[in-house]
Amino acid sequence: MDLPPYATTGQRIWHYGFKVICGLIFFFLIAPIMVIIPLSFNAENFFTFTPGMLAFESDAYSLKHYRDFFTNPDWQQALSNSVKIAPMATILSVSLGTLAAVGLSQDHVPFRRAIMAILISPMIVPLIISAAGMYFFYSRIGLQGTYMGVVLAHAALGIPFVIITVTATLVGFDRSLTRASASLGADPVKTFFRVQMPLILPGVISGGLFAFITSFDEVVVVLFVGSANQQTLPWQMFTGLREQISPTILAVATILVAISIALLATVEILRRRSERLRGMSPG
Amino acid sequence: MTDLATEAGPAGRSARSGSAEGEETGPVLAADGRPLKQSLRRALRAEKLRALALIAPLLIFILVTFIAPIADMLFRSVENEIVSETLPRTTVALEQWDHTSGEMPGDDVLAAFTYDLVAAAERKQHTRLGTRLNYEMTGISSLFRKTGRRVDDFGEVYLDQFVALTPAWEEPATWMSLMAEPGWSAQYEEWLADRAAAEEADRDFETPQPLFEVKDGVADVLPETADAYGEFARIAQVENDDNPAAEEPWAPVYLALYRDLAQATPDSVATLGADAQALLEPARAAVAGFDTVPLSEMFVDAEEDWADPDVWATIQAFAPDYTAGYFLASVDLQKTPDGVSAQPEDQRIYMLLFKRTLFMSLVIMGSCVLLGYPIAYLLSNLPLRTSNLLLILVLLPFWTSLLVRTSAWKVLLQQQGVINDVLVWIGLVADDGRLVMINNQFGTIVAMTHILLPFMILPLYSVMKTIPPSYVRAAKSLGATNWTAFWRVYFPQSVPGIGAGCILVFILSIGYYITPELVGGTTGTFISNRIAYHISSSLNWGLAAALGTILLAVVLILYWAYDKLVGIDNVSLG
Incomplete structure (x- = not known):
């Protein structure tokens, strides 16, 4: 993208103009997320910068919205529900999904395309339709409004991500390793846990992280399948935004942004490690 | 396979080879003495089974937790059993009625409807049915509730008049001896005794009670009475946990008796035995002289609207177990007895919503292309180290919670929000003329473009990374200007990425619910908001299911196109 020394003025203008345009688009992408971080330390119950904040006066900033989040029973209940639901859903989708991904990566799988289409479908179908169908069906079988129902629904939504990431990792898996292990007398279970699993672990973990974030961020399905007892953090934010918009939401949002940064970093590190293990350059 | 088997001939056999003797040697055997072909086939089958066994748990899980709900939704969009379940006699009787006659149906239909309605009211199902039919014709709900x-x-x-004739007609015991099957009576007495004994001993008692049975032959002579009384007795047992032998029948049972006896002959009454004949014959002889009130008068007296033949036509039109009515309603049509017609002007909202959903999704898709293309181009033409760093700026929004991003836009776009503050501060906008940017289409489009932009950039980037820079250089060396080199050489190669990104963004946006709900107001909502409204507020689940089915069909078609274009397996997750 370097400008050649013989570039004309027009080309120069276009070159820098393009960079400015790209800068503005990046600003559009990042600024909305970044702007809520300082706003969450607002000492007032406003959603905009007070004159004091712009003058960097220390008493214009406070942690009161964070204090509210950590003391308000509604938010704490929502947090604990989220923490109870997301890991269970993740465990379910990772264990079943990894097993199936191993099966799908075998040489001879009958109806592979049809099976793949069914397993990926929760990602394709719009959430509102999944939510509607689950609401109808789960109320028929008595799962609507139960913890179990929400966990099962979230596990189903997370499965496509596990399948996609783990099958992608298995593409680079050297099958002769399992044969070597079998020839040395290991049974298939032992081979799986001692040989295959350590090698595909990065894929499994990033699939699990995707499944976790899917459940942790999910609001449409839980709104319909859950009841007041399963009110999760995103649900609480949703009602907060719709009814009485309180600045505590910004504090929660900031905490969630921090969590996403941590998750993004983990996935990125795992991806590079997995590519290094497979002998590919990180890219 | 045969070639392979021949070449892989086991060592133990004599070393004869060549196709000429192949027929004499017979099948090639594996080490255990089985034909090799069979052995290989067996191994292949075992491998397939092992793969399927690994997939099976997840497949079953998805089928139960996800596919079954979707199938349930599809089923609900056409299911309409409530009418024929709640009004079984009426739906049969109405089949013969001509809705174009302009009059109420005759006494036969009205009598059947009376028995159905009294049973439904006892079971408290008539309001549910009223609500269902109210979707098709406003006002039916209160008609059912009040009547x-x-x-x-x-x-x-x-x-x-029956009681005045023979006071015994008022006694529950009279009816029991006339209607009940003696075998049932004995069973029921026994069951009652068992239950009393269980209560005495404080034991759980789970045995279901024997349901009332009508005596043989009664239904031939007094068909409507047997039917109505049977219904009465069973409802008394099941709904109210009463002993029908101690309960006075509903008044409509006497209506049935009157109608039956008006048809009966002395001979037919005589077939019921001497006791019954003694009771029924005087009544039969007297009914001709009874004061009568036409059923239509009773109904119109209860609620005037029953005189409107449209009410009956609506019941008739929705009598079948399956209906296309919800789908017709989803596209602003309605089912009438005369066929399909358009909804009244003021109730046509779904086509508008579908059009708005499509239009706004297209606008969002277009803005994603406009904003995403330069970014993807920049990323794919920068050195790897820089582009990886900038890619984080794309991935961070992708990983950030949807609600965080929506709340950010809510905060930014408000009239007292950051953007308006900045605009006022730099003097572009007067303080009293702050822009309305939220709770309308603009807010929805801006917020959703921001939310879906990473889904455009990532596929575009992965396609652009594979375009060799030498092509553009070659074009330039042949004399193309920068623009021609880009437009004629680079752009056509990036089109698959645009296609993939567009379909992905479009699929995601037409099903979006949360963001339009929070920042869309009334003009920026999508069809999905209407689906949610019908599920949780108006409780018209059938219509919600039909709207969802249409949306699902659109998404599946697009998904099929996506699969043709890029392949499911190439879905990349950043």
Whole structure:
């Protein structure tokens, strides 16, 4: 993208103009997320910068919205529900999904395309339709409004991500390793846990992280399948935004942004490690 | 396979080879003495089974937790059993009625409807049915609710006259001896005794009670009475946990008796035995002289609207177990007895919503292309180290919670929000003329473009990374200007990425619910908001299911196109 020394003025203008345009688009992408971080330390119950904040006066900033989040029973209940639901859903989708991904990566799988289409479908179908169908069906079988129902629904939504990431990792898996292990007398279970699993672990973990974030961020399905007892953090934010918009939401949002940064970093590190293990350059 | 088997001939066999003798040697055997072909096939089958066994748990899980709900939704969009379940006699009787006659149906239909309605009211199902039919014709709901309260008086005029004739008609025992199957009576007595004993001993008692049975032969002579009384007795047992032998029948049962006896002959009454004949024959002889009130008068007396033949036509039109009515309603049509017609002007909202959903999704898709293309181009033409760093700026929004991003836009776009503050501060906008940027289409489009932009950039980037820079250089060296080199050489190669990104963004946006709900106001909502409204507020689940089915069909078609274009397996997750 370097400008050649013989570039004309027009080309120069276009070159820098393009960079400015790209800068503005990046600003559009990042600024909305970044702007809520300082706003969450607002000492007032406003959603905009007070004159004091712009003058960097220390008493214009406070942690009161964070204090509210950590003391308000509604938010704490929502947090604990989220923490109870997301890991269970993740465990379910990772264990079943990894097993199936191993099966799908075998040489001879009958109806592979049809099976793949069914397993990926929760990602394709719009959430509102999944939510509607689950609401109808789960109320028929008595799962609507139960913890179990929400966990099962979230596990189903997370499965496509596990399948996609783990099958992608298995593409680079050297099958002769399992044969070597079998020839040395290991049974298939032992081979799986001692040989295959350590090698595909990065894929499994990033699939699990995707499944976790899917459940942790999910609001449409839980709104319909859950009841007041399963009110999760995103649900609480949703009602907060719709009814009485309180600045505590910004504090929660900031905490969630921090969590996403941590998750993004983990996935990125795992991806590079997995590519290094497979002998590919990180890219 | 055969070639392979021949070449892989086991060592133990004589070393004869060549196709000439192949037929004499017979099948090539594996080490265990089986034909090799069979052995290989067996191994292949075992491998397939092992793969399927690994997939099976997840497949079953997805089928139960996800595919079954979707199938349930598809089923609900056409299911309409409530009418024929709640009004079984009426739906049959109405089949013959001509809705173009302009009059109420005749006494046969009205009598059947009376029995159905009194039973439904006892089971408290008439309001549910009223709500269902109210979707098709406004006002039916209150008609059912109000008449349901009065229908157990219908036929009181006959009750009084029967009792005046023979006071025994008022006694529950008279009815029992006339109607009940003796075998059932004995069983029921036994069951009652068992239950009393269990209660005495404080034990759990789970045995279901024997349901009332009508005596043989009664239904031939008194068909409507047997039917109505049977219904009465079973409802008394099941709904109210009463002993029907101690309960006075509903007035409509006397209406049935009157109608039956008007048809009966002395001979037919005689077939029921001497006791019954002694009771029924005087009544039969007297009914001709009874004071009568036409059923239509009773209904119109209860609620005037029953005189409107459209009410009956609506019941008739929605009598079948499956209906296309919800789908017709989803596209602003309605099902009438005369066929399909358009909804009244003021109720046509779904086509508007579908069009708005499509239009706004296209606008969002277009803005994603406009904003995403330069970014993807920049990323794919920068050195790897820089582009990886900038890619984080794309991935961070992708990983950030949807609600965080929506709340950010809510905060930014408000009239007292950051953007308006900045605009006022730099003097572009007067303080009293702050822009309205939220709770309208603009807010939805801006917020959703921001939310879906990473889904455009990532596929575009992965396609652009594979375009060799030498092509553009070659074009330039042949004399192309920068623009021609880009437009004629680079752009056509990036089109698959645009296609993939567009379909992905479009699929995601037409099903979006949360963001339009929070920042869309009334003009920026999508069809999905209407689906949610019908599920949780108006409780018209059938219509919600039909709207969802249409949306699902659109998404699946697009998904199929996506699969043709890029392949499911190439879905990349950043």
